[in-house]
Amino acid sequence: MKKILRSSEFFVALVVMVLCIIIGLINPVFFSWENLFDLLRSGVVTGILALGCLIVIVSGGTDVSFATIAIFAVYLASKILIAWQFDGTVLVAFLLSAAIGTVLGLFNGALIAWFRLPTMIVTLGTSSIFRGAMLVFIGTFIINKLPQGILAFGQATLAQVSNANGAVIGLPVSVVIFFGAAVLVWLMMKYTMLGRGIYALGGDRVAAERAGLNVIGIQLFIYGLVGFLAGISGVVHASLVRNVNPFDLIGTEMNVIAAVVLGGARITGGRGTVFGTILGVMLVVIMNNSLILLGIPSYWQRAAIGVLILLGTGITAWQSKRESAANLLES
Amino acid sequence: MFDKLPSITSFISRDRNIGRLLGVALFILIILSILNPGLFLTVSNFKSMAYQLPEFGLLAMAIMIALLTGGIDLSAVGIANLSGVLAALTMIRFIPQGAAGWQITLVIGAAVALGLVIGAICGAINGFLIGRIGIPAILATLGTMQLFTGISIIITKGYAVLGLPDAFLYFGNGTIGIFPVPLLIFIVIAVLFALLLNKTALGQELFLMGTNPTAAKFTGLDNFRLTLKTYMVSGLLSGLAGLMIIARTNSAKADYGASYTLQAIVVAVMGGVDPAGGAGTVIGLVLAMISLQFLSSGFNMLRVGGSFSNYFRELVWGVVLILVMVINYLDAKKRARTPQESGTDAKAQMPDTAAGAGSAQK
């Protein structure tokens, strides 16, 4: 029990609750169904990306290319579907986009696993390659006429609520995808040797190799999975905004990484949970969306996110510094 | 480094990387000259490169010094823009109509000083977060990037600040003889920077800390102060870059140069800076910059559908970065196999794999 109280996840949960209460007190609209659905809708794409990001961070790496992979995958997939004049189920769009994303992710994985290159800089480079390739070879125009399947998916709702103006706000079905993905990732991380291997790798890479883990295989899997999730989140994004704009999503990496780190994952690897990541995503989404509710103009947003990242990572870093000083070199 | 002054040839052959870079720069120069003789080898082309290179070069140096110590500064562009915005606003706000020459000079001086001070303060914030609080450099500078850019946005509300005094614009567009002023400024700063790194105790201690911060601590080096100074220098250089940007473009924007960060990292890594810290030369950086600047101009000439060249350039930067790192890796692997000292003593502790145990992933 003590361990739960001391865990970072508990701390974040506390912060989220306090934040909600404060914002709610200032502007009770925060607690309306309409706002809740809005928050969930905003959080879905970030959330799916954050799951992939979590896995990478737990393994000790940092990936900054997932947003680019997401938009690349859905853009290419949409172009293909339009060329085929495919109007069927959205499942095909998901599969296609996920496949493209996986391939791009494996490209990252290969560079990282075989050439042992520093992950952040490598993914900075590949992000550039993917973006450049997309804009040069695939196109730069916004696709407004989405394949029917994607459109329909985006409009499907789990529940609906009407607000004061009579407009109907729906809870998009994609939320199910997010929670489904979260459950699957959680199961994988906690109950399979693959998942435990990811934690081991993030804890001590040398020990992982000595223990007989297939480090290269694990890394390929991780980055492939990140690509897969990115592909899926791309389709979800397109369905929600009802177009595919190749300039979307890029730049949101910060938000996602912030969410994962605020949720208690250690940037150096080895620690982090799905539950924590969900909390972190909630925190970031609430911050992003509530500025308006609080009457703060939108151009304060970037600075606010910056402060949030610094506060969150600062507190975690300060805590772990004090802990590690306590555990210094024992002989 | 402690030898007598080396001759040019021994210098080049001593660092194979520099020799290679020189070769690459010349190669690109020749190819582009052949492909586009009329456009490339013109004075005007070199001139336009010479005006844009300096601001980028300063940012690259800012990021380089952070990389040298094993960190990174992703907020350099944000600091540059903030400095530029504040300096620009100072000049516009405090130069009344028909002001006397000396008044204008005074305000410009104050604005420049302000820009530099802001750069140093932002850098100090970075240094404090990384050195004292212990936030990993990636996260800290990711956060401060948002913060500094965000502050610029709040101040400018997203609009560009225009209308700077002519006297100031001289620094971005004027010439002394045939040399563009910004280029001269850059050369002076680059020389001072190289001097700092190679010939001062501070510079050498930075390299030591970047190579092994634990050993640095155990040797008595003050890691916190070194980190603070590193990021302050980085911030100062970024601030100066920001001033040069507004001097050249006559406008200050909160989000100028978003792609500069990646380019600066490419240039640094290509120039021989070890992303894990501990190695790098200014000459290498400059040669890499020149090579990429040639490439960049070359792309400008491939005008297909307007902005095509921009995206293509981004693609190429990414490829160059990855290629350089892969080549460095293969190179290091090959060198690990060659014998270094003759002797039959076996070492007590050996790395398990070629790249060495404990190689940190960033």
Added chain:
Amino acid sequence: MPDQILNVDNLSKSFAGVRALQGVNLTMERGEIRCLVGENGCGKSTLIKVIAGVVQPDEGTVTLNGRQYRQIRPIDAIREGIQVIYQDFSLFPNLTVAENIAFNYNLARKKQLVNWRDINRIAREAIAKIGVDLDLGAYVEDLPVADKQIIAICRAISQSARLVIMDEPTTALTEKEVRALFNVIKTLQREGIAILFVSHKLNEVLEISEKITIMRNGRNVTDGNTAGFDRASLVKHMTGREINETNAAIVPQAGNGSVPLLQAENLSCRGRFADVSFSLAAGEIIGITGLLGSGRTELALSLFGIRPADAGTISIEGRPAEIRSVQDAVRHGIGYVPEDRLIEGLFLERSIGSNIVAGTLRRLTRRGLINRTAVGAQIRQWTENLHINTPSPELPVKSLSGGNQQRVVLAKWLAINPKILIMNGPTVGVDVGSKAEIHQIIRDLARQGIGVIIISDDLPELLQNCCRILVMRKGRVLEELPTEGLSEADLTHRLSATTPAPASGTPAHSGQRKQVRPS
């Protein structure tokens, strides 16, 4: 399953041109308890890593259970039943005790799904076998070193291994725990498991093993039944010379003045050591020893300012000294040659010269810029004085052998002209010749008036060089023993004692680990 579990044939391995192994042979049969003996740097660790599949040999073959391998991966070795307890434990700090112990179990069985109840059961059984009580849910990174060593042992025995290799498994264990480990080894032997036990503690070697293999400089020297060896012959084979282990310690005049060079009073650092008092006179060499986890390194780190003490005082030459940072320590003339020279002492990629002047750069400047002639002079001075064997000081320091590297670290500290030199494990990983030379250098330093503190678990080293030895246990100084007339056997015994010889002083606390009688 064949009786011969392991057959290493003509194994050779070099790292960057330095020969670690040369034509090494080794065999292990079912139920055999063999000790691998040799000085630091003889190639033991490399041999183990080859057998475990972590390092690939350049020449030679390794045959496991009758299957010959040219290239082994760690997972192959594990599946063939090879379990290794590494000197650095190789645990996962971010995982729990239970998960660490059960990790290899799941991997070896190619299990894909994780059953947490099984993990806890496996872990419980393993620690019961050793006879200790640990919190299975604790994270390994939060635990003290001694617990980590036990967890590493538990992990190795928690599954049906055929060969368990133990690399210096007793460095943190008390005599009682060593006894428990030996019982476990005997139990394993009865189950037909072979044990390869690597240790430099010769009494343990003679007690537990049935066969001994001795290595030196990467080669086999000899091997045979334990009955045919005694301490002297072991030492002779290990070092290649007759070393009289009862060398009279050179006792320098204990202090010329009444004011001691360094005086520590009641130094305490919460959670690490408490109530430590001792004094050091100019020209004296004293030793500090104790088991791994006794607080000896923490004490050094406090004296050096890395982790300042919470309470107590330090006086230098009679005046109180505030040591809250390394800069403070250096200012007071204290130098520290660290335990782990590769990580704490050297800048491996930098040149030898660069390493030597690393601590004195600020003093070698003229008008803000580095004075190259002064630097060059200093480098030359120290490479000559300490006989650092290298064709050029421009070469990276990682190209040097262990002995030469240690001299570079020493040079770095001597360059600042320290008054007090603390040396932690000064000859670990250093070849025999360099070891003697380094001891000579230390004695010369003492003769020049420098006060030296040697922290080591190499008891002969302490007995030969120090005039007094402080024995630490669980963070307290148990006793201070003059070396005159002290034998190694005595000293070993004192290390594991819980009370000082004349029953005075506070008994050390028993710590968190409860001793359960082994079943």
